[in-house]
Amino acid sequence: MIDAHAPAQPQSSGAPPALIALEGIGKTFGRVKALADIRFQFRSGECVGVAGHNGAGKSTLMAVLTGVLQPDGGIMTIEGRPVSGYDPNVARAAGLRCVFQELSLCANLSVAENMSILHPALRGRDWRRRATRLMLEQLDAIFPGHGLKGHELIADLTLTQRQMVEIARAFTVVSDPVKLVILDEPTSSLDAHTAAQLLAFVAKAGERGIATILISHMLGEIVHAAHRVLVMRDGRVAAILPREAITQDAIVAAMGQDLDAGVVHTTRRETGNGHARATLAYQWTLGAGARTSIDASRGEVIGFAGLAGQGQSEALLTIYEAATKGRERVAFVAGDRPRDGVFPLWSIAQNLDIRWLLGARREPNGDAKRFALLPSTIDRRAARALAAEWTERIGIRGAPSAAGILSLSGGNQQKVLFARALASDAQLILMDDPTRGVDIGTKRELYRLVREEAARGRTFIWYTTENDEFAHCDRTYVFRAGRVTRLLHAHECNEQSLLAASFADVEEVPA
Amino acid sequence: MNWTLDRATLRALLPAFSLVAVLVPIFLLQPATFSYFGIGLLLNLAVPLVLATLAQLAIITANDLDLSIGPFVSLVACIGATLLADRPLVGLAALAGCVLLYAAVGALVEFRQIPSIVVTLGLSFVWNGLAVLLLPTPGGVSPTWLTSIMGYQTPFVAAPILWSTVIAVLVHLLLMRSSFGVRLRGTGGNPRAMRRFGWSLVRGKALLYGIAALFGVLSGLCLLGLTTSADANLALRYTLLSIAAVILGGGEFIGGRVSVIGAVMGATTLTLAASFLAFLNVSPDWQVGMQGAILIVVLSLRVLLQQRRGGHR
Numbered sequence: 001m002i003d004a005h006a007p008a009q010p011q012s013s014g015a016p017p018a019l020i021a022l023e024g025i026g027k028t029f030g031r032v033k034a035l036a037d038i039r040f041q042f043r044s045g046e047c048v049g050v051a052g053h054n055g056a057g058k059s060t061l062m063a064v065l066t067g068v069l070q071p072d073g074g075i076m077t078i079e080g081r082p083v084s085g086y087d088p089n090v091a092r093a094a095g096l097r098c099v100f101q102e103l104s105l106c107a108n109l110s111v112a113e114n115m116s117i118l119h120p121a122l123r124g125r126d127w128r129r130r131a132t133r134l135m136l137e138q139l140d141a142i143f144p145g146h147g148l149k150g151h152e153l154i155a156d157l158t159l160t161q162r163q164m165v166e167i168a169r170a171f172t173v174v175s176d177p178v179k180l181v182i183l184d185e186p187t188s189s190l191d192a193h194t195a196a197q198l199l200a201f202v203a204k205a206g207e208r209g210i211a212t213i214l215i216s217h218m219l220g221e222i223v224h225a226a227h228r229v230l231v232m233r234d235g236r237v238a239a240i241l242p243r244e245a246i247t248q249d250a251i252v253a254a255m256g257q258d259l260d261a262g263v264v265h266t267t268r269r270e271t272g273n274g275h276a277r278a279t280l281a282y283q284w285t286l287g288a289g290a291r292t293s294i295d296a297s298r299g300e301v302i303g304f305a306g307l308a309g310q311g312q313s314e315a316l317l318t319i320y321e322a323a324t325k326g327r328e329r330v331a332f333v334a335g336d337r338p339r340d341g342v343f344p345l346w347s348i349a350q351n352l353d354i355r356w357l358l359g360a361r362r363e364p365n366g367d368a369k370r371f372a373l374l375p376s377t378i379d380r381r382a383a384r385a386l387a388a389e390w391t392e393r394i395g396i397r398g399a400p401s402a403a404g405i406l407s408l409s410g411g412n413q414q415k416v417l418f419a420r421a422l423a424s425d426a427q428l429i430l431m432d433d434p435t436r437g438v439d440i441g442t443k444r445e446l447y448r449l450v451r452e453e454a455a456r457g458r459t460f461i462w463y464t465t466e467n468d469e470f471a472h473c474d475r476t477y478v479f480r481a482g483r484v485t486r487l488l489h490a491h492e493c494n495e496q497s498l499l500a501a502s503f504a505d506v507e508e509v510p511a
Numbered sequence: 512m513n514w515t516l517d518r519a520t521l522r523a524l525l526p527a528f529s530l531v532a533v534l535v536p537i538f539l540l541q542p543a544t545f546s547y548f549g550i551g552l553l554l555n556l557a558v559p560l561v562l563a564t565l566a567q568l569a570i571i572t573a574n575d576l577d578l579s580i581g582p583f584v585s586l587v588a589c590i591g592a593t594l595l596a597d598r599p600l601v602g603l604a605a606l607a608g609c610v611l612l613y614a615a616v617g618a619l620v621e622f623r624q625i626p627s628i629v630v631t632l633g634l635s636f637v638w639n640g641l642a643v644l645l646l647p648t649p650g651g652v653s654p655t656w657l658t659s660i661m662g663y664q665t666p667f668v669a670a671p672i673l674w675s676t677v678i679a680v681l682v683h684l685l686l687m688r689s690s691f692g693v694r695l696r697g698t699g700g701n702p703r704a705m706r707r708f709g710w711s712l713v714r715g716k717a718l719l720y721g722i723a724a725l726f727g728v729l730s731g732l733c734l735l736g737l738t739t740s741a742d743a744n745l746a747l748r749y750t751l752l753s754i755a756a757v758i759l760g761g762g763e764f765i766g767g768r769v770s771v772i773g774a775v776m777g778a779t780t781l782t783l784a785a786s787f788l789a790f791l792n793v794s795p796d797w798q799v800g801m802q803g804a805i806l807i808v809v810l811s812l813r814v815l816l817q818q819r820r821g822g823h824r
Contacts, residue, residue, distance in 0.1 A: 068707050088709030104707055106700030108767040109693060116690045117697050117708055123690040155768070 017080030019044050019180055019211055020065070020096075025074035027060055027235075034060040035235045038074070042180060042213070045206045049226030050215045051251050052439070057235035058215050059101070059409075062182050065213075066098045067091035092118075095179030097170040099186050101215075101410070102338065103162055107155040111135060111148060111165050121175040130174075138168040142201045143194055159189040159336065160308050167198060171205070180211040187221060188436050191308035191465060192502070199225045217439050218466065219248045231255055252440065281459065282328075282428065286318045292484045294319070294477060296459050298427070301450060303473030303493075304463035306502045311482035312463040316430045319461065323428055331355050331426035333417050335433035335463075341417050342405045349387035349401040352419050356386055359425035390419040395445060411438045418446055422453060429453075431462045435469065447472050467498050478502060521816055526760045526773040526780070529809045533783045540790050547669055554671035555737065557782040558661075559584070560752060561675050562730035564760075564778040565682055565771070567753035569723040572686070572699045573716050574765050575620065575627030579635035580727055581750035583609070585743055586642040587731025592651025592741035599654070610724040617720025621713045635750070642743035649742035653735045661736030679775040686771055695719055699767020755806050756781050761813075780805075 018041035027035040035057050042048060052058050063069040064076075067088040076083050078094045097118075098104075105114050115131035116122045122131050132150040139146045143164050154162055163186065170181050183202070187195035202212050202225055216222055222229060229241040231254035239254035283295040294315070296302050304312040316332070323330040334341035343351055357378065387401045394415045399407040405416060414434060421429050435443050450460055450472060462473060470476045470493050478486040478501035486501040537553070538545045544553055563584055570577040587606065595602030616634065620627045665673045686692035697705050698715035706712055730749070735741055758764070759780060760773030784805050788798045 066707065067709070088707060092709065098707075100704075100707070104701065104704030106697040106704060106767065108696060108700035108763075108769075113693045114697075116693050117705060117710070127690045128688070155766075 016044070017077070018042060019079060021077045021080075023075040023077070025061075025064060025071045025076065027064060027069060027071050033235050035064065035071070038237055040230055040237060040240070042211055044179065044211055045209045046227045047202055047206055047212045047214055047225050049222035049229040049246070049251075050213055050232065051219065051222060051229060052232035052238070052255055056232040056255075056439075058232055059184070060235070061232070062098060062184055062213070062215070065091070065180075065182060066096060089120075093176050095177045096182070097178055097180070098182040099167050099170045099184060101184040101188065103166050105154045105162055105166055105169075108153070110151050110153055111157075112150045114154060114165065115169060115172065115174075118169055119172070119174040119176075134172045134174065135165070135168060138172045139164065142168050142171065143197050160191065160194065163189045164194065171210075178210055180213065181205070182213045182215070184215045185217065186214070187216065187218060189308060189465075192467070193307060195221070217443075219251050219440065222246070222251065223248055255440075282323075284319050284322050286315055294484070296428075296461065298459055299454050299457045300475070301454050301460045301462060301473045303470045303476035304461065304479060305467070305470055305476050305488075305498055306479035306485075308465050310479040310502075312479050313432050314482070315479070316432050316461065316463055320430055328428055329359065329424075329426045330428040330430065331421035331424050333421045333429065333431040333434045335431075335436045337410065337413055337417065342413055344404075344406055346405060347402050348391075348396065348399060348405050348408065348416055349383065351405045351416050352387050352390055352401070352423065353383045355420045355424040355426070357383075386423055390423050394419045394422075394449065395442075411442045414438050415442060415446070418449065422449060427457070428459045428461070431460060431464075433464055434462075435464060435466065443469075470498060522761060522813070523770065523773070525809065525813060525816070526770070526776040529759065529805075530776045530780045530783070533780050533787055533805070537783065537787050537790060540787075547667075551669035551671060553786045554669065554675075554779065554782060556734075557671045557779050558674045558678075559730045559734035559737065559746070560749065560756065560782055561678060561775050561778040562726045562733060563746070563749045564753045564756040564774050565678070566723040566726035566730065568757045568760075568762065568769050568771065568774045569686075569719045569726065570627070570631075571754075571757050571762055571764065572696055572767050572769050573617070573627075573719045574699045574702075574767060575631075575716075576754065576764070577631045577723060578628060578750055579631040579638055580723070580753055581747040582635045582638035582642065583613075583724070583727045584731040584734060584746040584749050585741075586638040586645075587728050588735040588738075588741040588745050589642040589646040589651065589743060591657065591732050591735040592653055593645050596652050596654045606728050610721055610728060613724030613727070614717040614721035617723075618713045618717040620720075621716040639743060639747075646741055646743055649740065651741045653739045653741075657732060657736040658739055661733060675775055675779060679772050683771040686769075696767045696769070699765075699769075752781055753778070755802075759806060759809055 020042040022038050022040045025035055025038040026033070038057075038061060050058050050061075060069065064071050067086050067090060070086070076086065083090065083094075104117075106117060109117070112128060112132040112135055115135055116127065119131075136148070136150055139148060146161075146164055148157075148161065148165070154165065157165070167183070167186055170183075171178055183198075186198060190198065199221060202214065205212065206227075212225075214222055214225055223246050226246060227243050229239075229246050229251055230237060231239040231241065231251060233255060241250055241254065281296060281298045283293065285293045292315075294302070304315065306312060313335075320330060320332055338344070343354070346354075390396075391401050396408070396412050396415050396419070398409055398412050405413060408416065414436075418434065421431075435446060438446070447469075450462070454460055462469070464470070470488075473493070474490050476488040476493050476498070477484045478488060478498065480502065486497075488497055488501065541549075543549055563580055566580050567577055570580075587609065590602055590605050590609075593602075594605050616630060619625065620630055663670060686695065694705075694710065695715055695718060698710070698712055698719070702712055705715065731746070734746060738745070756777035757769065757774045759777030760770050760775070761777075762769040762774060781802060784802050785798055788801050789795075793801060
């Protein structure tokens with residue numbers, strides 16, 4: 001491990017200057033120091049992993065690199081020349097591209113039309129044909145078998161397809177070269193197969209001299225792909241790990257998080273199983289012809305596995321509808337925060353207590369209260385106490401609870417959504433890939449909460465795209481093409497069996 | 512994959528269906544209208560509404576709403592009937608000033624992040640006030656060149672159909688097919704992404720508002736050419752009709768999702784709907800309500816299409 005504050009290593013006289021060198025970059029928002037004294041060099045053909053908590057300054061650093069934000073201090077040089085008047089256009093001309101975590105596609109435009117947003121040079125008579133050709137070539141190169149044609153509206157694509165388009169677009173060349181591509185959580189909506197295709201392509205691009213910056217909460221990907229790892233903490237460079245020192249443990253240690261929560265895998269909750277098995281609380285049938293049956297007991301954590309977009313979210317929605325009709329007390333934790341998670345104009349506290357307000361309308365015995373003639377007023381004191389309690393308990397950091405929800409980082413917004421469900425009276429909690437783009441520290445807190453709450457008799461149904469999370473589930477249903485192909489019990493649920501079931505041919509599925 | 516195509520096609524065809532659904536009963540009720548002059552009469556007032564609809568469409572593309580387009584079209588007609596007829600240069604300067612002012616309003620809306628509805632609602636009174644100042648009582652005279660352009664008899668196809676088609680195709684090419692138009696639509700689709708890639712949103716909105724004003728000016732002049740005299744309240748109802756036509760044509764209030772050809776069909780449908788109801792001897796008092804009912808039916812159909820998509824996904 002290299003000390004972060006050691007002077008940058010002098011260039012040997014013959015070596016070309018670094019692609020991009022940062023010398024003491026700093027950025028302050030109000031009183032918050034988002035970046036402080038960042039020193040780092042990005043070299044051609046190298047894949048640099050960037051890791052850190054939510055709010056460690058990764059996104060701010062990338063915004064500075066792409067010219068969206070101007071740094072307050074420090075010098076940035078591109079291929080040895082200091083830059084001035086740096087903005088997104090200069091950054092693009094210099095060969096910098098970025099795949100944004102929350103995607104930067106225009107949903108009202110087609111796949112090909114979105115090319116013109118990135119490339120001002122795409123104009124003139126046959127710009128559309130050129131854009132389509134470039135986009136498809138790049139999609140073919142990165143994600144063979146993507147199945148896109150170029151004229152589809154982004155609004156009609158799945159999240160996975162959109163992410164594929166966003167990634168492919170960043171690598172296309174019209175007039176400006178591609179030298180450095182920033183991949184911010186590029187695999188958060190990709191399944192294991194397409195994520196592997198992307199990592200393979202990153203390695204190939206590196207051989208052609210294209211540098212990449214890989215920001216990922218899936219440390220396994222960084223370990224797999226990165227040549228060096230830049231670990232950030234509180235807006236500073238916490239460590240720079242050379243190739244041979246990159247391990248998940250080393251990254252986590254440098255991020256300043258303890259590893260003891262990792263023991264989870266061995267001390268997984270076996271307790272809930274024994275007595276709860278007896279009371280089969282829920283049973284649903286879903287899918288075409290109601291062939292798929294899913295059941296759950298009180299206090300059980302059920303996993304939904306499989307490649308992304310194989311019908312897991314739809315199954316959750318079906319269950320939600322059935323449970324609502326059956327007057328079950330159910331809550332839903334959304335994974336696609338902007339679309340069906342947060343109320344963007346509401347405060348953190350309002351976002352947190354909305355589901356609880358629904359429950360407060362019930363009689364103590366759990367029956368839904370009949371609609372009163374007069375709407376009752378909200379018990380503001382109780383609402384405030386609830387918000388304060390959960391902010392504390394779940395560790396929502398970054399803004400007071402009266403501030404708008406969007407002032408929080410993505411991971412903290414997700415915590416609010418979790419708190420929304422857990423603070424309610426819901427006994428059945430459905431989770432739709434809730435840890436998408438959440439840092440590992442937050443994830444472990446969430447795992448702990450799930451286990452605690454399950455021990456109190458709450459039932460969780462948990463769809464996730466991250467295979468190691470099924471270690472926290474009692475039973476796991478593996479989905480393929482909208483059907484359940486396998487049911488894995490906790491002891492047989494490992495990486496191999498999950499992958500085997502996920503990639504099972506559809507033909508094998510009993511029709 | 513097949514289903515995606517079907518859904519997109521169905522959605523795109525809905526404005527055409529509604530147009531046919533209004534047109535066929537008219538021809539059945541009054542076979543005489545199925546002729547060059549009949550269609551010309553039916554669609555006489557379609558062209559100004561088509562242009563006003565395209566002005567509204569430019570604003571809706573930017574995720575905004577223009578509540579002042581009706582008064583603006585009236586003001587343009589008043590300018591045309593007074594200044595433009597008496598002192599053409601002053602008249603042209605006044606119209607150019609209006610367009611620049613509109614563009615400046617667009618820039619202001621983006622720059623200060625003010626809701627466009629508030630700004631344009633305020634502006635609607637300004638336009639109306641100016642129009643009353645120019646023309647306190649209905650009157651004025653349309654410039655003769657304008658009247659003769661609008662009275663021009665095109666060969667084979669009735670003039671309103673020809674003009675509407677030409678306008679639809681030109682604007683479609685500009686806004687939907689050209690890279691320039693695609694980028695303008697991008698500002699409505701994902702403003703944040705546009706900014707991150709170095710596009711100026713202020714410039715984008717100023718352009719879209721400027722385009723809206725251009726169509727507003729054209730709409731006002733067309734209307735004047737058809738009616739030959741002006742009135743400060745001539746086109747007030749265009750505000751809501753234009754919004755209805757854009758939505759009828761497949762546009763969405765937010766997200767920059769619009770269709771030029773659909774909007775032109777929507778405007779034509781709304782014009783025809785009024786004639787259709789007149790043929791049915793529905794009193795003018797009820798016509799506005801019936802137009803609203805037609806709108807609700809078409810929009811419900813669209814929602815149904817979207818729900819079917821949800822069920823299949």
